[in-house]
């Protein structure tokens with residue numbers, strides 16, 4: 410199973426200035442286009458309830474799984490309360506071969522902590538926030554290999570790493 414972490418980060422490694430910030434406020438249109446293309450390719454996206462609230466609607470043409478302890482009400486969204494290992498194992502049994510981990514920080518952290526992430530795509534956007542929501546924290550160091558660097562536009566760079574799991 411490919412478990413693909415996708416995030417846009419500031420130059421100082423933050424994914425948002427605050428937990429209620431919608432990423433579209435500061436990320437490039439090329440990053441959005443990459444996210445759409447990659448999530449459509451994978452077909453399944455997992456994200457946390459807070460990230461979903463910044464979006465507020467299902468993702469067209471993709472299965473969207475939202476982690477929450479409280480069942481939500483938005484149609485077309487699967488709300489689950491599951492450990493990352495159990496969720497990935499269940500999806501694998503269902504025949505899913507690729508899944509995108511779409512954030513936020515708490516969800517990235519759990520999937521990294523569980524050692525499930527196989528690929529990391531980071532778009533570095535040209536901002537220093539000086540504070541805010543970190544990409545992830547609270548897990549043991551993970552060595553990664555850089556596979557590819559793509560300049561998305563004059564200001565934004567897409568990095569692709571793989572982890573050795």
Ligand SMILES: NC(=O)c1ccc[n+]([C@@H]2O[C@H](COP(=O)([O-])OP(=O)(O)OC[C@H]3O[C@@H](n4cnc5c(N)ncnc54)[C@H](OP(=O)(O)O)[C@@H]3O)[C@@H](O)[C@H]2O)c1
Pocket residue numbers: 415416417418423424425426427428429430431432456457458459460461463476477478479489490491492493511512513514515516517519542
């Ligand atoms: N730059 C980027 O690429 C990017 C991408 C994604 C998000 N973000 C940003 O990240 C911020 C949000 O991150 P965050 O860490 O605060 O929140 P989050 O990870 O999006 O959501 C946290 C919530 O998800 C639920 N949850 C997480 N793991 C769970 C599990 N295993 N089982 C059941 N429920 C679980 C809980 O919801 P309940 O409280 O409902 O139980 C928890 O409060 C936002 O600012 C967003 O814009 C940035």
